Amino acid sequence: MAPIILVLNSGSSSIKFSLYDGPTEQVTGQISGLGAEPHLNLEAPLSGRQIDRALDTSDGSSHGAALAALLPILNEELGGRPVAAVGHRVVHGGTKHDLPIRITDVVMQELRVLEPLAPLHQPHNLAGIEAAQEAFPEADQVACFDTAFHRKHPWVNDTFALPRSFYDEGVRRYGFHGLSYEYICEYLKQNAQDAYKGKVIVAHLGNGASMCAIRAGQSIGSTMGFTALDGLPMGTRCGQLDPGVILYLMTTNGMSPDEISDLLYKKSGLKGLSGISQDMRALSESDDPRAAEAIEYYVFRVRRELGAMAAVLSGVDTLVFTGGIGENSALIRERVCTDQEWLGIQVDPALNNAGDGAISTQSSKVAVLVIPTNEEEMIRRHTEALLTASPVPA
Numbered sequence: 001m002a003p004i005i006l007v008l009n010s011g012s013s014s015i016k017f018s019l020y021d022g023p024t025e026q027v028t029g030q031i032s033g034l035g036a037e038p039h040l041n042l043e044a045p046l047s048g049r050q051i052d053r054a055l056d057t058s059d060g061s062s063h064g065a066a067l068a069a070l071l072p073i074l075n076e077e078l079g080g081r082p083v084a085a086v087g088h089r090v091v092h093g094g095t096k097h098d099l100p101i102r103i104t105d106v107v108m109q110e111l112r113v114l115e116p117l118a119p120l121h122q123p124h125n126l127a128g129i130e131a132a133q134e135a136f137p138e139a140d141q142v143a144c145f146d147t148a149f150h151r152k153h154p155w156v157n158d159t160f161a162l163p164r165s166f167y168d169e170g171v172r173r174y175g176f177h178g179l180s181y182e183y184i185c186e187y188l189k190q191n192a193q194d195a196y197k198g199k200v201i202v203a204h205l206g207n208g209a210s211m212c213a214i215r216a217g218q219s220i221g222s223t224m225g226f227t228a229l230d231g232l233p234m235g236t237r238c239g240q241l242d243p244g245v246i247l248y249l250m251t252t253n254g255m256s257p258d259e260i261s262d263l264l265y266k267k268s269g270l271k272g273l274s275g276i277s278q279d280m281r282a283l284s285e286s287d288d289p290r291a292a293e294a295i296e297y298y299v300f301r302v303r304r305e306l307g308a309m310a311a312v313l314s315g316v317d318t319l320v321f322t323g324g325i326g327e328n329s330a331l332i333r334e335r336v337c338t339d340q341e342w343l344g345i346q347v348d349p350a351l352n353n354a355g356d357g358a359i360s361t362q363s364s365k366v367a368v369l370v371i372p373t374n375e376e377e378m379i380r381r382h383t384e385a386l387l388t389a390s391p392v393p394a
């Protein structure tokens with residue numbers, strides 16, 4: 001019988017969850033409002049159950065309290081069948097972890113050391129693991145890393161031009177969104193073999209955003225670096241920034257590391273530029289000129305990185321849009337792809353508005369595709385593979 005696998009994506013104020021019976025998604029949902037008033041949204045397509053209500057927790061509003069409150073609801077759906085493993089999205093695996101791994105105390109210590117490199121995600125990912133260890137003590141806990149996909153990228157994309165000792169101590173370009181890129185590669189492998197083998201650029205445009213140059217399923221270059229701040233502007237993160245700006249903020253403005261971190265991670269990007277919202281849909285619907293300018297900057301940076309990624313690959317055969325913005329915003333796709341015939345990119349307006357699968361014209365040299373990503377499914381596959389490969393914990 002296929003194992004029951006729970007996939008958790010734990011953030012600062014939310015836990016997204018998907019419960020799988022084999023490859024079938026049995027329950028999906030999210031607990032939001034952690035740290036304040038937890039709220040549960042749940043859908044169980046097989047049983048028809050839907051929940052959208054405050055989550056009653058007996059013990060506060062932590063990740064642990066929320067998972068404990070979710071447990072009996074999941075158990076009802078499972079009818080007594082045990083969860084074999086919990087697969088966790090962990091944003092940073094450092095230099096060591098280039099594959100999913102069963103979580104032990106030693107692994108937890110290694111991952112904790114990486115918290116300063118991904119302050120927006122890693123502490124919450126680990127809080128989710130601890131909560132799941134408590135709620136599902138019999139289940140294997142598996143970590144799947146966003147950095148793993150990039151670990152074999154070329155050295156020139158791994159290093160900064162700093163003295164070598166910094167590289168040796170781990171100051172490297174890690175790259176993120178690896179689970180999403182991996183899912184897209186697997187999708188192409190199954191559905192478009194030629195595209196998979198060729199030169200692919202994936203634009204993962206969500207709240208967080210990055211782009212990746214991929215050849216035959218292998219990461220060659222990516223826009224994110226040491227932390228998830230670099231590259232494209234994001235909802236609240238700045239993207240590429242001259243390091244001199246940080247020196248200026250420290251010396252001239254007297255800002256502390258915490259203040260600078262808060263500025264770069266939480267107050268910049270679309271939110272900082274527009275002064276209105278971090279949400280692309282809200283900005284697209286706004287007639288405030290600041291919203292238009294924020295979008296203009298966003299599109300400019302995506303176009304710039306598209307050229308850079310194409311140069312890294314010496315051309316491009318397939319361009320994939322994914323993530324909330326990449327999948328849903330015909331406007332952003334259109335603006336990124338306008339006047340890109342020099343690259344061989346030509347988008348069909350009607351197909352772009354439909355936004356499902358191929359959106360390029362018949363004569364476009366580059367196939368432009370919209371593919372919904374599914375990081376949860378990737379984590380499920382990894383977790384199941386690990387269970388199958390070594391059913392007993394080492």
Ligand code: ADP
Pocket residue numbers: 205206207208235278279280281282284323324325328329330
């Ligand atoms: P996360 O990185 O948190 O998983 P998502 O991948 O869900 O985020 O992407 C969220 C972004 O997608 C938000 O900026 C949201 O406004 C944007 N988005 C979703 N639907 C649309 C749409 N129809 N038009 C424009 N932007 C959209």
